[in-house]
Amino acid sequence: MAGRASAQRGDNGWGEWGGYMAAKKRKLEEQFDKDCMNNVQQHERKSNIFHGISIFVDGHTEPPADELKKLMIEHGGVYHAYYSKDKVTYFISNNLPYAKIRKLKPNDKVVGSQWIIDCIKQNKLLPTHDYEMYKDITKSRGQTELNFKRIEPMKIITSDFNVPNSDDEENNSFEKTSSSSSETEEIQAEDDDNLSALNAKHPKFLETFLKRSRLHYLSSAAVAKKVYVQDLRKKSEHRLLIEKQREELKNKLQRTERDYLFKLNDEKKDKIYMHIDMDCFFVSVATRNQPELRDQPIAITHSKGKKSTTSNENQFYSRSEISSCNYAARQYGVRNGMYLAQELCRNHNAKILCLPYDYEGFHIVSDLFYNTVLSYTLDVEAVSCDEMYVDLTDLILYLKPLHPLTFISLLREEIQLNTKCPCSAGLASNMLLARLATRQAKPNGQFYVEKGYEQEFISKQKILDLPGIGLSLLDKLQQNCSHHTIEICKQIQNLFSLEQLKTILGKKQGQTIYDMSRGIDMRTLSKDYLPKSISIDINYGIRFQTFDELTLFIKQLSLELHKRLKQAKQKGKQLTVKIRVRSLNAPIEPEKFMGCGRTDDSSRLINLHSYTDDVTTIESETIKLLKQFHFIVADLRGVGITITQLQSTTKTTHGQDINGTRTLFECNQFRVSKPAISIDNDDTNQNADQPSESSVTRKRPIQQEQTTTIARK
DNA sequence: ATCCTCCCCTAC
DNA sequence: TAAGGTAGGGGAGGAT
Ligand SMILES: Nc1ccn([C@H]2C[C@H](O)[C@@H](COP(=O)(O)OP(=O)(O)OP(=O)(O)O)O2)c(=O)n1
Ligand SMILES: [Mg+2]
Ligand SMILES: [Mg+2]
Numbered sequence: 001m002a003g004r005a006s007a008q009r010g011d012n013g014w015g016e017w018g019g020y021m022a023a024k025k026r027k028l029e030e031q032f033d034k035d036c037m038n039n040v041q042q043h044e045r046k047s048n049i050f051h052g053i054s055i056f057v058d059g060h061t062e063p064p065a066d067e068l069k070k071l072m073i074e075h076g077g078v079y080h081a082y083y084s085k086d087k088v089t090y091f092i093s094n095n096l097p098y099a100k101i102r103k104l105k106p107n108d109k110v111v112g113s114q115w116i117i118d119c120i121k122q123n124k125l126l127p128t129h130d131y132e133m134y135k136d137i138t139k140s141r142g143q144t145e146l147n148f149k150r151i152e153p154m155k156i157i158t159s160d161f162n163v164p165n166s167d168d169e170e171n172n173s174f175e176k177t178s179s180s181s182s183e184t185e186e187i188q189a190e191d192d193d194n195l196s197a198l199n200a201k202h203p204k205f206l207e208t209f210l211k212r213s214r215l216h217y218l219s220s221a222a223v224a225k226k227v228y229v230q231d232l233r234k235k236s237e238h239r240l241l242i243e244k245q246r247e248e249l250k251n252k253l254q255r256t257e258r259d260y261l262f263k264l265n266d267e268k269k270d271k272i273y274m275h276i277d278m279d280c281f282f283v284s285v286a287t288r289n290q291p292e293l294r295d296q297p298i299a300i301t302h303s304k305g306k307k308s309t310t311s312n313e314n315q316f317y318s319r320s321e322i323s324s325c326n327y328a329a330r331q332y333g334v335r336n337g338m339y340l341a342q343e344l345c346r347n348h349n350a351k352i353l354c355l356p357y358d359y360e361g362f363h364i365v366s367d368l369f370y371n372t373v374l375s376y377t378l379d380v381e382a383v384s385c386d387e388m389y390v391d392l393t394d395l396i397l398y399l400k401p402l403h404p405l406t407f408i409s410l411l412r413e414e415i416q417l418n419t420k421c422p423c424s425a426g427l428a429s430n431m432l433l434a435r436l437a438t439r440q441a442k443p444n445g446q447f448y449v450e451k452g453y454e455q456e457f458i459s460k461q462k463i464l465d466l467p468g469i470g471l472s473l474l475d476k477l478q479q480n481c482s483h484h485t486i487e488i489c490k491q492i493q494n495l496f497s498l499e500q501l502k503t504i505l506g507k508k509q510g511q512t513i514y515d516m517s518r519g520i521d522m523r524t525l526s527k528d529y530l531p532k533s534i535s536i537d538i539n540y541g542i543r544f545q546t547f548d549e550l551t552l553f554i555k556q557l558s559l560e561l562h563k564r565l566k567q568a569k570q571k572g573k574q575l576t577v578k579i580r581v582r583s584l585n586a587p588i589e590p591e592k593f594m595g596c597g598r599t600d601d602s603s604r605l606i607n608l609h610s611y612t613d614d615v616t617t618i619e620s621e622t623i624k625l626l627k628q629f630h631f632i633v634a635d636l637r638g639v640g641i642t643i644t645q646l647q648s649t650t651k652t653t654h655g656q657d658i659n660g661t662r663t664l665f666e667c668n669q670f671r672v673s674k675p676a677i678s679i680d681n682d683d684t685n686q687n688a689d690q691p692s693e694s695s696v697t698r699k700r701p702i703q704q705e706q707t708t709t710i711a712r713k
Numbered sequence: 714a715t716c717c718t719c720c721c722c723t724a725c
Numbered sequence: 726t727a728a729g730g731t732a733g734g735g736g737a738g739g740a741t
Pocket of ligand 2: 277278279280281386387
């Protein structure tokens with residue numbers, strides 16, 4: 001019964017949220033990084049107001065962590081570089097990332113940094129009550145805002161969303177689309193708070209949300225690119241194009257000495273990989289026709305961020321995420337994925353320019369980027385819309401004598417020319433090192449980790465930069481090594497044996513980290529893309545009062561999922577439903593407008609009778625599973641449906657391309673040209689998938705409790 | 714041992 | 726206001 005009643009644990013199991021050092025990660029390039037640890041400087045003691053108090057600073061704060069550390073020490077407190085449940089009294093953070101808020105445990109107290117400032121100012125220990133950030137906030141939004149304002153570093157002016165400056169980009173859609181199609185009576189209005197009702201109860205919500213979600217864009221675009229590369233491999237014409245391109249390049253090559261000297265690639269199995277990634281992709285695209293803007297800090301956000309035409313202290317409270325920011329902005333510590341809020345509040349980057357999403361542009365540029373690379377080789381593994389791995393071995397052999405740096409220099413030039421956007425690339429003998437090389441190369445650069453320098457290179461790489469290693473895994477390591485601050489690969493090499501790593505992280509992950517920290521990576525490009533799951537998840541705007549409302553939404557999700565299965569030409573035999581329910585002690589409304597806040601998650605799967613992509617099956621099975629959870633409908637904050645155990649509907653040998661290739665123009669809402677390809681319709685085929693009632697569900701006695709999930713008051 | 718379910722984590 | 730999606734690796738621990 002492992003999972004089941006998980007409603008309670010949720011984040012639990014996470015035990016210690018420990019040293020997460022998100023700060024570390026963020027501070028990557030910030031001067032005040034250094035060792036926040038025992039930087040035992042002799043701070044002058046000024047008071048003792050913080051006696052007995054210890055803090056752990058997480059994320060970006062104003063003033064920055066080392067300043068807070070100094071203040072704490074000067075006033076009798078203790079500063080911990082790593083979180084330790086027993087020792088730390090308070091977290092200090094002004095904007096924890098969403099992922100971490102969800103991990104907070106009931107007893108964790110997160111306090112805004114202003115608390116420290118105010119305490120010092122008044123020279124006494126103030127109650128933290130008004131500075132606590134992620135605690136129950138009874139209800140009203142107003143209160144939420146108030147609460148927040150308190151802790152804002154410099155009393156920000158909240159107003160200023162001033163009048164809806166209408167137009168301004170294309171703010172079309174549902175504004176008026178009232179029409180209230182069918183079922184739901186009047187969506188609009190009603191509802192306690194007149195929050196303009198833009199939540200999942202609105203019939204247009206799903207469509208609107210997906211159209212605007214950058215994360216949905218990223219996911220669907222990545223899949224589309226994988227499919228695109230895959231399909232291109234099957235086209236013989238393309239091989240001819242590649243040949244032509246290579247010859248052309250060969251002819252115009254101006255070889256220099258290094259090209260002739262570059263031998264390597266013996267007939268051994270020496271490989272040379274390239275990892276290539278567009279620089280601050282969204283920003284570069286958005287400014288590709290106004291490159292002169294690029295010198296100033298820029299971010300891509302939904303919030304109009306305040307153009308600060310008027311001198312005034314702009315900015316307000318904004319939980320809008322910065323999707324991408326350029327390098328000028330990064331100078332100030334701004335990072336992708338941050339909330340706009342704190343950043344703008346800081347005087348120095350008060351004039352950060354916020355630009356809207358240009359999905360069509362992303363699409364176009366992404367295609368140009370891919371097509372440019374693909375015109376030279378098909379040894380490509382798509383990673384995302386702005387990033388890929390390339391096995392250059394064959395190409396370099398073909399063009400020899402040629403130094404790979406010469407090639408990627410030309411390639412990047414061509415990409416720049418085609419897209420008007422910069423990119424960076426890394427070269428190395430394996431994928432891991434190539435990827436790390438890219439990081440080093442950015443922005444607008446290239447870097448080759450050459451043969452004799454691999455150990456030196458990997459030794460000094462940040463552990464967090466290793467692909468697949470995030471805050472959680474790093475923390476597990478840190479917990480097992482209290483004396484040192486674990487930061488670079490060299491330390492893993494020296495401080496942990498393979499066995500230790502396996503014990504701490506598990507068999508596979510232990511081995512992987514062991515290898516990676518030594519620069520070892522035996523992976524090869526995956527050239528065969530086979531989807532393993534297709535799903536839809538919505539964890540935003542989920543606010544229902546009744547199960548019927550939820551049912552209506554599930555209907556929409558099912559239809560969307562059905563379309564995705566159709567488009568991917570897949571059917572699945574297993575269906576998983578995942579829900580996110582507001583944590584008991586989490587505020588009704590989280591900091592982020594319509595966000596899901598801190599939740600407890602659970603999932604449940606069912607084995608279907610046959611491979612299916614049928615809407616009604618999906619819908620009914622989902623509802624069935626949903627009823628097996630026990631939750632208060634009003635507390636639901638997220639739902640997801642995943643189909644797994646996929647099987648392609650094409651006869652493998654039979655012609656795939658229905659209407660011309662599924663070119664790069666993938667997912668519905670992001671298609672650029674290409675009129676609709678009609679994804680829906682046709683349900684005619686397939687072996688009847690009745691709502692597979694009994695569902696093989698195997699054993700599982702499933703305590704058939706009160707299946708309902710009533711919205712109780 | 715190995716499989717299965719229910720997570721958790723990471724990445725873009 | 727805000728648009729916190731999703732695929733895939735893998736671990737824990739019970740079932741087989
Ligand atoms: N938390 C994130 C991370 C990324 N993205 C989007 C915007 C990015 O432009 C794009 C590509 O991600 P990258 O990690 O490649 O970041 P950038 O291209 O923006 O910057 P870099 O120059 O570091 O590659 O994905 C996002 O929306 N949210
Ligand atoms: Mg990039
Ligand atoms: Mg990228």
